[in-house]
Every structure is written in structure tokens, then in C-alpha cells.
Amino acid sequence: MTDNDLRDIDTSKPHSARMYDYYLGGKDHFEVDEQAAEAVAFTWPGVFVCARENRAFMHRATRVLAREHGIGQWLDIGTGIPTEPNLHQVAQSVLPRARVVYVDNDPLVLKYAERLMRSSPEGRTAYVEADVTDPGTLLDRVTATGVLDLNRPVALSLNAVLHFVTDAADPYGIVARLLGTLPPGSALALSHGTPDFDPETVARIKEIYTRSGTGMQLRTKAEVTRFFDGLDLLEPGIEVGHRWRPDPAGADTTEEPTDAEVSLWAGVGIKP
Template sequence: MSNSHAARDIDTSRPHSARMYDYYLGGKDHFDIDERAGEQVAGVFPAIYTCARENRAFMHRATRVLAREHGIRQWLDIGTGIPTEPNLHQVAQSVVPDARVVYADNDPLVLKYAERLMRSTSEGRTTYIHADFTEPDTILDAPELGEALDLTQPVALSLNALLHFIPDAWGPYDIVARLMDALPSGSALAISHCTPDFDPETWRKLVDIYISSGTEVQVRSKDEFARFFEGFELLEPGVSVGHRWRPDGEVEATDAEVSLWTAVGIKP
């Protein structure tokens, strides 16, 4: 699919989760309908902007830790979303210039801006696959992935703010297991996931806003989140609220404001 085709396929008749996330981050790649929906969410949960920023910050920290401390040189980032600098490959390549990153997303708007994700260092490599998380074999069998990543060497699977858009009926646990089964020992799994644990009533209202606009959402408890890491060795501090996972400085936001479970695990 070409970028011109992607532009024609963009649906502006209803809000889209990736464009709403772009709005929360203060980006410009969204439409009025996304901004209105985002403002509706903020009316229920004013800390949504903090939640989005802390999600992004977790991705940065997890990427740096895996590159510096665990020798990871390859990433598969699914549910990439609209590019927001620094993108994952920029963070990884700032630590290890030869890092290779494959991005995958099913959103035509992300495809439209995919060239932003292709600006690799000369030593490294980035590529983009227009594919859906719910079809893992399509991602794993994509020629672009095989050309960019060496699946005999450790790969970090990055699933940031994705899985709460995958209800249990779609088999998220099995999909994550399928993806990780394809990766060798020493590979990593990094996930951030919205949770209702700190304010169930507010999150019930927030979920209703998304569902009423046509976006499936299932936020999960700490125990439900931890299930994604069964059989993996969790890096310290284990399952943590996003801003408490190896913070760079003083923690200022509350757990309820962030409302994200995060963790990084290593495949034995």
C-alpha cells in the first residue's frame, strides 16, 4: 500500500485512538473529531495528558535499559502509533548506533507518516510493516522483518499502550505468546497498559467514551497485566506504575494520574 493510498483510507468520520493519543501528547497529526473526543476523555480524566506523557517516558527508559544493560540491538515495535520524536529507534540508536528497529501498525495514518520512522543511523536500520497485531504471523512472515532483524539473536518486543485496545475475546495473551515464541532466548518483552486499579469508576466512564466512538477497550488489573509475563524473568522493579519503573528523577505524579502498569521481562 502506498502512502497516497493510505491518505485516502484515513477515516475522519469518527475518532481514532492513535490520533487521540497524538492529541494528548500535544501533537498536530489529528483531526477536530479526535480533539473533541480527547477533550471528552479529559473532562472525565484530566490526567490523561500525564498518563500519555508517562507512557512515552517509560518507552524511552525501557529502550535505553535494554540497550545499555542487556545487549539488545533489535526491536519489534507493534502498535507504533503516529511518530513522536524521539521515536523508539532514535532512543535505541542514541545508545547503540547499529540498532535495528521494525515498526508495525495497522493505521493508515501511521503508514502515511512512516517515512519519519525510516530515518536510521547509517550503522543501523529501520523499516515499517503495515500489519495488524491480531495477525502475528503476518508480521513474523513479512519480508521486511526478515530483511531487518536476525531472529537467531535477541529481539525486544515493544507493546506500548496497545494491549488495552485488544479485548480478551481477541486472544491477546495467545498473540503475545506467539510473537515471543518466535524470538530466541535473551529476547525481551516491554509492555505498558492502562489500568482501572486506582480509580475504577473514572476508568469505566473513560472506556465507555472509547467504545461509544467505535474503539474496543479493555483496561486490566495488575494481576491481569502480569499474566503477559508468565515464564519471563522480570527486570527490577517488576510490575510497576509507569512513572515508578526506573525513573530518571524525582517522581511527582500520583499512581492514579498515571494509571499505567508497566514491566520489562527477559525470555529465559
């Protein structure tokens, strides 16, 4: 990345997307992000497991929606820095015609957006820079791409993003606004950090993020379930991330993590 590329990127404070890249073993972050991420890891070594399992949930949920429900369009908010396989690669492995619009508010993601544009010949991808806390502008920019047909079902993907939206920003209203734009048959795939399994550790992690300038609000299972009000939950309902339809193929090769290591509630719901 050149000096010109860095001009629009604030490297004076850590960013959650770049910290997540560090947790996943990526290289697209800065020293300030690494320092903050290491502070989290010192307090909670399971953060690396959590990031991995969150990514795995996204892969499984995407395949389920494409294979079992025939959904061929995704709106992925809080995309983060590209880490293969990306959502469109998973979706297009099932439905080559799948279309995906990625959304993130970190300018660094835009610098790497070319990786997100490598669609199958039959499908399409696009990237827009927008913030989930401004759903009106976000939807306008998504519509302007022309990639998604909002008259047909769309899967709204909100993985590990809403715990960075505090109640003051009305996260339930945001999700309702986004889903309200989508037609029946659309879906919500969501994962969300929780204090339910290790509240003391989670409280310390929240302090680290807050000191770094990133607001955070972890939510209980009941609070996460509320995001799915009015939707038909797919089995097994709201579950700890690694136990939402686990892949039998990996059961014998990887030791199952504990709920406290994962500390994410996850679910998928269909709009009736």
C-alpha cells in the same frame, strides 16, 4: 498532507493512535479525534500525564535493554504517529547499530513513516502496516523486511496497545505467539492501562472509546503480570509507569504524578 494522502484514511471516526497524538500535543490528528480526546480529558484530565509518562517509560525501558542487556533489535507494535525522540532514536543513541521495525494498523502512520526511516548509518529501520490481533500476518510482514534477525535477541515493545485488545481476541495467546518466535535473551517491554487506582473514571473512559468504535479492556496488576509468564522480570517488577526505574535527573524538575493520573502498569521481562 494532500487529499490523495487522505483517501485511505477513515476520518469519520476517531482512532486511538491519533487521539494519543493529541494527548502528546501533536498535530497529526483530525477534528473527530480531537473531539473524542477532549471527551476523555474532560472525564480524566490526567490522560495527558498518562500519555507523557507512558512515553517516558518507553524511553527508559529502551535504554535499559540496549545499555544493560545489549539488545540491538526492536519490534515495536502499536507505534502510533511519530513523536521525537522515536524508539529507534533512543536505541541508536546507545547502540548506533540498533535495528527497529515499527508496526501499526493506522494508514495515517504510513503517511508519516518516512520520519521513522531516518536511521543512524550503522542501523536500520522499517515500517509495516499490520494488526496485532493477526500475529501470523504481522510476523510474515516483519520477516519480509529483512531488518530483524530472528535468530538473535529482539525486544518486543507493546506500549499502551494491549488494552485495546479485548479478551475475545486472546491477547495472552497473541503475546505468547509473538514471543514464541523470538530466541532466548529476547525481551518484552509492556505498558497497560488499569482500573486499579480509579475504577469509576476508567469505566467512563472505556465507555467513550467504545462509543467511538474502539474496544477497550483495562486490566488489573495480576492480569498484566500474566503477560510476563515464563519471563524473568527485571527489577522493580510490574510497577506504575512513572515508578519503573525513574530517571533521577528529572526528579527535581517535574512534580511526581499520582498513580491515578498515570493508571498504567509497566514492566520488562527477559526470555530465558
